[in-house]
Amino acid sequence: MIAPEEFKEDVLTLAKDVGVKPREIHIRTMKRKWGSCSSKGRLTFDRTLLNEAKEVRFKAILHELLHLKYPNHGKMFNSLLDTYLRKNINSNDGREIKDHQTPNENEDLT
Numbered sequence: 001m002i003a004p005e006e007f008k009e010d011v012l013t014l015a016k017d018v019g020v021k022p023r024e025i026h027i028r029t030m031k032r033k034w035g036s037c038s039s040k041g042r043l044t045f046d047r048t049l050l051n052e053a054k055e056v057r058f059k060a061i062l063h064e065l066l067h068l069k070y071p072n073h074g075k076m077f078n079s080l081l082d083t084y085l086r087k088n089i090n091s092n093d094g095r096e097i098k099d100h101q102t103p104n105e106n107e108d109l110t
């Protein structure tokens, strides 16, 4: 488990990489989702993510950050998500990102 501060730092680091500026980052208990993104740039992440593997956190953070660029799950959103996930795999000794507990991404992450 990592500290919420650590998690927020990861979000900010990744945000720089993606080129977005989240206005607020919140961590709280969410019932059905791992994250949400408001139109005003406020990101909220589920507390249980602090217990998840780095790859899982990365994916959830990235997903919400990209919503600051694209507020939907359209073609551009998905191809950009793909690009960053691939980039991460490459810089990670070719280890694959596990699609852990995200049977339907569009429903679990908004």
Ligand SMILES: [Zn+2]
Residues within 6 Å of the ligand: 063, 067, 072, 073, 106, 109, 110
């Ligand atoms: Zn989403």
